[in-house]
Amino acid sequence: MVSGKAVAFTLRFRNGTAKALDLGDAVVTAEVTDGDPASDSSSKPSSPWKGDVAPGATADGTYVFLMSGGDRDRVTLTVTYDPTQPVVRLRGDAS
Template sequence: MTTGDDGSVRTRSRAVWIGVALIAVVAVVIALIVFLPRATAPVASPTGSATNGTASATDGSASSDPSSSPVATGTIPTESAVPIGSVAPVAPGVTAAVAGFEAVESEAKMPGEVAGPSIRFTITITNSTDAPVSLASALVNVYYGPSQTPSQDMSNPGVKELPAEIPAGASVDGVLVFDVPEADRELLLITLDYQPGEPVVAFQGAFPA
């Protein structure tokens, strides 16, 4: 009778230990599943990813590559600018000049335009070569004041766009209007982007009274 009881006790004890062991194994497996990915996951940098860093630079932070930064207001090069009223070389056999300045009142007729005091002038480009010259990508801009504030080009009054091409041995004119406050006309900078890859032509001086 005693032997049988001891056998039963030993059997029950073995079952209990097996159960405890199984519970322990399950607990270890669950712990590995829950905590292992957290331990091996990469830690995020406090400054953000490379993509976020690039976006921050685009939004206005300094860039380590100056050539990648846009030209800021007040930094248009003027070393090679010629006085307003002079003839400037544009390319071999091609020259430009600005003249015929007038003070006008522009009207807001196109999106983005603001009516007000403006200046109107004529730009003349001469082609002395024996082949036509393209003006399809030519762009004229005006800046005013010591900080070179960009001026808005206007569609009126009396605007005449430059043609897309200058015939060989000919000259063409364009009449342009830009909004420039009357108090800021003592220092004008007029630039001509003739063609991609060519130097910018600049005229600088006071608005001719």
């Protein structure tokens, strides 16, 4: 269970292709307001993506990052699952 200075993000991956996609090598990172990287944590409810996602299916993954309250105003999540595909960046307030 996460307590204190951490945030859990649940992300949904939707496979819009005609073939199964492997999420075993997916990487999710976070940067806090000042641009510094947030440390990831395997504490509950952490449950990263794993395995294949069938065509048309979705998979949820939960990623936990350590960050203080003052670092949550502008958080950037970066998501990669395949080096040949574009990187996805999500920005927002996680206060």
